[in-house]
Amino acid sequence: MASDLLPRSSSGGRGGERLSDEVETIVRKVLRTRYLTRQRRSVAVICREIDRECKMRGLPPPSRSSVQRRIGRLDPVKAARAREGEASARARKSAGGAPPLVDGVLERVQIDHTPADVIVVDEHHRLPICRPYVTAAIDEATKCVPGFVVTLEAPSATSVGLCLAHMAIDKRAWLERIGVQAVWPMSGKPLELYLDNASEFKSEALRRGCEQHGIGIDYRLPGQPHYGGVVERLIGTMMRMAHELPGTTFSNTRERGDYDSDAKAVLTLAELQRWMALAVACYHGEPHAGLGGRTPAGVWAEKVAEHGTPPTVTNEAAFLVDFLPVIRRVLTRTGFTVDHVQYYSDALKPLITRREELDRIVLRRDPRDLSRIWVLDQDTGEYLEVPYRMWSRPAISLWEQRAAVARLREQGRAEIDENALFAMVEQMRHITDTAAAASRKARRNMERRKAAPPRTRPRVNVPEPPAVDAGAVTAAPFEVIEQW
Known part of the structure; x- marks a missing residue:
């Protein structure tokens, strides 16, 4: 009744x-x-x-x-x-009726994605691009948000890795870098992730990264969407707040009515990220029904005082590497060839001398910047950073590489070499730059290039690798383990 x-x-x-x-x-x-x-x-x-x-x-x-x-x-x-x-x-029901109790901070964290209910604009022309994607995490015990990420790319293994890296770092330096004055003490590595059954949550990259850092993974039961109600309610709250922004798309066409989202859009991706950081800080200070009317920030402070501060990560980039997409390649005298691009470093010499004893080696790469890969040393368990064989080449993203290959195939190229690949990328960038004012897709591509992480030069000079004998054995056909 x-x-x-x-x-x-x-x-x-x-x-x-x-x-x-x-x-x-x-x-x-x-x-x-x-x-x-x-x-x-x-x-x-x-x-x-x-x-x-x-x-x-x-x-x-x-x-x-x-x-x-x-x-x-x-x-x-x-x-x-x-x-x-x-x-x-x-x-609003808990998973399984009576879920295992979680009392400590970051004891169990839920992560999920959503398209943001707002259109962003490019930084140069201030014209509309698209709806970005938000990947957000929430701590079940305190209802705090330990991390989120806003990207132009669809949800992927990399999105999850970026969210985990943001979760694990002390936020003070990040807040200062993006120009936001706010208090956000919610940081640390989670003990367990509670996820749905999407492919990016079952990737080898996430599994290996969690094993490396002692993070458990549990999944919702298939066909039971309410099992992830905690993070879904958070995303719903965040999107309702986004409905107050210029350029919002609202939740559906009925709510939007005749509101012109494209014409009203004014926020760039970076500005939306800053707004969301402030929105999360405000959310932490608001009473939460799931906490009996207490604030998430107050519950976090109480539980940290009781259980201690979760361990954080000092090197965000190194932590992120453990969650980047995984590929495998055979090592040759000239290093590695990945998607028509060659990589070499002196650090590979000890491995090259005994390459015939090695199976295909685990590599990781950031799809936003293909100018370097990370090679797993099977003996030490550490990753070696290996740049382009020719460092003078520009950093490109995976979507640029794939688009260039597709265009070369359209031109009838049966064999694609590295020089042709980078020449095509340069042509595509020139077209994008000249068409940006008129084309939404071109503006989006420019913003994707800007979203790549800063490129750093290697600490040592990279010499040219030894010449390859005409009769040298070529690398075995490669296989892509994960798509991004």
């Missing part, structure tokens, strides 16, 4: 507000008959109804905050079922 949802007593006590039994009865009645219905009346409408009922009986009406407190004490699952239906109620 709907009456089962209603609070059984007044707030009363010190710091509370006592209502007379008559007024309490009116509040319960209006909540039962007017609030807990599929009409989904707002709090303002409910308060007006209570005011009217009280004045008809000559009683002093309760304040809006008193009504809101009583609404806040309703069972969230049953209230959602009464107002929004069974599907909404499922989203």
Whole structure:
């Protein structure tokens, strides 16, 4: 029955507000008959109804905050079922009915993605590009957001790695770098990730990275979307906040109506990231229904005092490497060839001398910047940073490499060499630069290039590798383990 949802007593006590039994009865009645219905009346409408009922009986009406407190004490699952239906109620249920209790900070963290409900513009022309993607994490015990990332790329293994790297670092240097003044102490490596069954969450990159850092992984049961209700509610909250931004797309076309999202868009990707950082900081200071009205920041501080501060990461780049997409290649005298691009460093010499004893070697690369790869040394378990064989070549992204290969294939090239590949990339960039003012796709491509991490030169000079004998054995056909 709907009456089962209603609070059984007044707030009363010190710091509370006592209502007379008559007024309490009116509040319960209006909540039962007017609030807990599929009409989904707002709090303002409910308060007006209570005011009217009280004045008809000559009683002093309760304040809006008193009504809101009583609404806040309703069972969230049953209230959602009464107002929004069974599907909404499922989203508020805990996984498996009674999930294992988590008490410590970052004991279990949920991660998920969503397209942002806002259009971003390019930095040069301030013209609309697209809706970016948001990957966000939430700590189950405190409802805090330890990390997020905003990208132009669709969700991938790299998105997850970037979110984990952002989660693990101390945020103070990052906040200063992006120009945001805010307090965000929520950082550290999680003990366990709780994820859905999307391919990026089952990648070899994520599995190997979590094993390397002692992070457990658990997955939702297939066909049970409400098992990830904690992170989905966070994403819903973030997107509702985004609806206040110029250029918002709202949640659907009905809500958007005749609002022209493209014409109203003004925020660049970097500006949206700064806005979201401030929005998360504000969220941490707001009362949370799942915490009994306490703030996530307050619960975090209490639990850190009780359990200690989670371990953070000092070298974000090194941590991220452990979560980058994995590929495997055969080592030759000239180093590695990956997607028609050659990589070499003196650091490979000890491996080259015994290359015939080695199987295909695990490599990692950042799809945003292909100017270097990281080679797993099977003996030490550490990664060696190996740059382009020809360092003078520009850093390119994986999407540029694939687009260049596709164009060369269209021109009838049966064999693609490195020189032709980089020449095509340069042609594509020139076309993009000249067409950026007129083409949304071109503007997006320019912003993707800008989103690449800063390129650093190697610490030592990279000599030319030894010449290859005409009869040298060529590398075995390669295989892409993961797509990005």
